[in-house]
Amino acid sequence: MNVFVAGGTGYIGNHVIDQLLKDGHRVRALVRKGSEAKLGSKDIELRYGDISDPASLNSTLDGCDAVIYLIGLIREFPSTGISFELAHVQGVRHLYNRAKFAGIKRWIQISAQGVKSDTPDGYRRTKYRAEEFIKAQEIDYTILRPSIVFGGETGSTKNFVNTVKNIINAAPFIVPIIGNGAYKIQPVHVDDLAKVISMIINRPSTFNKTYSLCGAKSISYNDIIDRITERYKLKKKIKIHVHALLIKTLAKLLQNIESFPVTAEQIDMLLGGNTCSDSYIFDELGIMPKEFY
Numbered sequence: 001m002n003v004f005v006a007g008g009t010g011y012i013g014n015h016v017i018d019q020l021l022k023d024g025h026r027v028r029a030l031v032r033k034g035s036e037a038k039l040g041s042k043d044i045e046l047r048y049g050d051i052s053d054p055a056s057l058n059s060t061l062d063g064c065d066a067v068i069y070l071i072g073l074i075r076e077f078p079s080t081g082i083s084f085e086l087a088h089v090q091g092v093r094h095l096y097n098r099a100k101f102a103g104i105k106r107w108i109q110i111s112a113q114g115v116k117s118d119t120p121d122g123y124r125r126t127k128y129r130a131e132e133f134i135k136a137q138e139i140d141y142t143i144l145r146p147s148i149v150f151g152g153e154t155g156s157t158k159n160f161v162n163t164v165k166n167i168i169n170a171a172p173f174i175v176p177i178i179g180n181g182a183y184k185i186q187p188v189h190v191d192d193l194a195k196v197i198s199m200i201i202n203r204p205s206t207f208n209k210t211y212s213l214c215g216a217k218s219i220s221y222n223d224i225i226d227r228i229t230e231r232y233k234l235k236k237k238i239k240i241h242v243h244a245l246l247i248k249t250l251a252k253l254l255q256n257i258e259s260f261p262v263t264a265e266q267i268d269m270l271l272g273g274n275t276c277s278d279s280y281i282f283d284e285l286g287i288m289p290k291e292f293y
Contacts, residue, residue: 007070051091
């Protein structure tokens with residue numbers, strides 16, 4: 001199939017494109033000027049445009065059979081125009097309008113665990129609104145809600161594992177843990193996520209459904225600290241458990257500083273757990289999900 005990928009230059013997007021090519025799909029990726037290098041030398045077609053500018057999307061989807069919407073922000077900086085609303089809601093609407101004009105009948109939407117309409121956190125609320133928008137359209141959609149994604153990290157990868165590595169390395173003798181560290185996380189490997197996306201494009205049994213995607217086992221945040229320390233041969237340090245309210249207050253004050261590792265919303269999502277009880281799509285597709293490191 002001719003597959004249009006929005007968000008292909010990111011961490012997950014690069015892995016998804018590699019899997020699509022491996023499975024014989026032809027890929028067209030939406031890129032902004034200057035971001036081409038993030039895709040390396042992949043044998044794909046590039047189309048320049050920006051989801052914030054509908055006019056730039058004219059004809060970009062012509063001839064494609066399916067859309068994969070991977071665009072997502074971990075944190076927003078509204079003063080610079082980088083917002084959850086634009087990336088998660090307006091971008092979906094703008095691209096869908098072009099997809100409809102191009103006659104595309106297949107849409108895969110990457111959402112998140114814990115999305116809902118009444119949450120105060122903008123990340124999950126806007127992800128929910130994007131889901132509801134796509135569900136209301138006349139298109140064969142599949143919505144995927146992955147847990148925290150890991151695997152295939154490089155030094156420059158912006159993902160959960162590298163964020164935790166930076167936290168571990170930040171202080172010489174201690175590792176700050178938000179709360180008791182017992183809350184559970186069920187990370188999903190990026191390659192497993194990519195396989196699911198590629199396999200369901202032409203799979204009618206997955207049309208108009210929403211799936212959770214989590215890894216093989218849930219583990220505590222305390223265990224994640226230990227496993228990352230061991231895998232990357234980091235210096236072992238004493239865990240210091242810090243009251244969540246204190247960290248959240250600090251995060252609210254500093255979250256507009258990009259170098260500060262977490263936002264208040266991310267802390268809430270972490271403390272709330274990130275596990276699945278219904279990741280049956282792996283069984284349906286015959287995929288054995290990988291365990292965390």
